[in-house]
Amino acid sequence: MTDLHDVESLHQIISQNLKKLRKERQLTLDDLSSISGVSKSMLGQIERGESSPSVATLWKIATGLKISFTTLMVQSTQDVTVIENHSVAPLTNGTDSFRLYPVFPFEPERNFEILDIELAPGAKSESSPHDPGTEEFVLVYSGTLTLHLEKQIYTVPHGHSIRYKANQYHCYENLSDQTIRLCMVIYYG
Structure with a gap:
């Protein structure tokens, strides 16, 4: 079984799933490019x-296909899965300042996914609005998260959590000098 424990396996899963999803929907690469902006x-x-x-590229593809972010990373399931979170290969924004670990990717029989995220000092991750009904639940384990929602800013310190409707612009930012670690549950309603 292919798993998320190394970057090559993760890229292989993404490659296979993207091709499968595109063919199932009878989309050409031009069609997918048009709806995703990639x-x-x-x-x-x-x-x-x-x-x-x-x-950012994966989010654009997922939004264009109207699927959850981690549907592109789905692998076969078992009755019990134990994961050492940081053995999961991270996705990045091109640098190591933002790392996203898809601990429990979205699966069709569930409406959520669980991600571990690390933001280095000064890191920022912006996201376009998700589909209506999507909510994000964020639990901050270390550091202080600055969360931008449309025109409001929230400060979420270590030991606090926040929930919000994700069908609006949102941005995670680390204004501190220490790495932020958080867990995010994305619910697709």
Whole structure:
């Protein structure tokens, strides 16, 4: 079984799933490029396993296909799964300042996914609005998260949590000098 424990396996899973989803929906690379905003050449490279897509690119593809973020990373399931969280290969924004660990990716029989996230000092991760009904639940384990929602800013310190409707612009930012560690549950309603 392919797993999320190394970057090559993760990219292989993404490659296979993207190609499968595109063919199931009878989309050409041009069609998918048009609905996702990701170039045809980049999509082709991802499907062939020649490119390591960034978190932003994966979000664009998922939004265009109207699927959850981690549907692209789904693997076979078992009755019990024990995961050492940081043995999961992280997705990044192109640098190591933002790391997203898809601990429990979305699966069709569930409406949620669980992600561990690390933001280095000064890191920022912006996200476009998700589909209506999507909510994000964030539990901050260390550091202090600055969360931008449309025109409001929330400060979420260590030991606190926040829930919000994710069908609006949102941005995670680390204004401190220490790494922020948090857990995010994304519910697709």
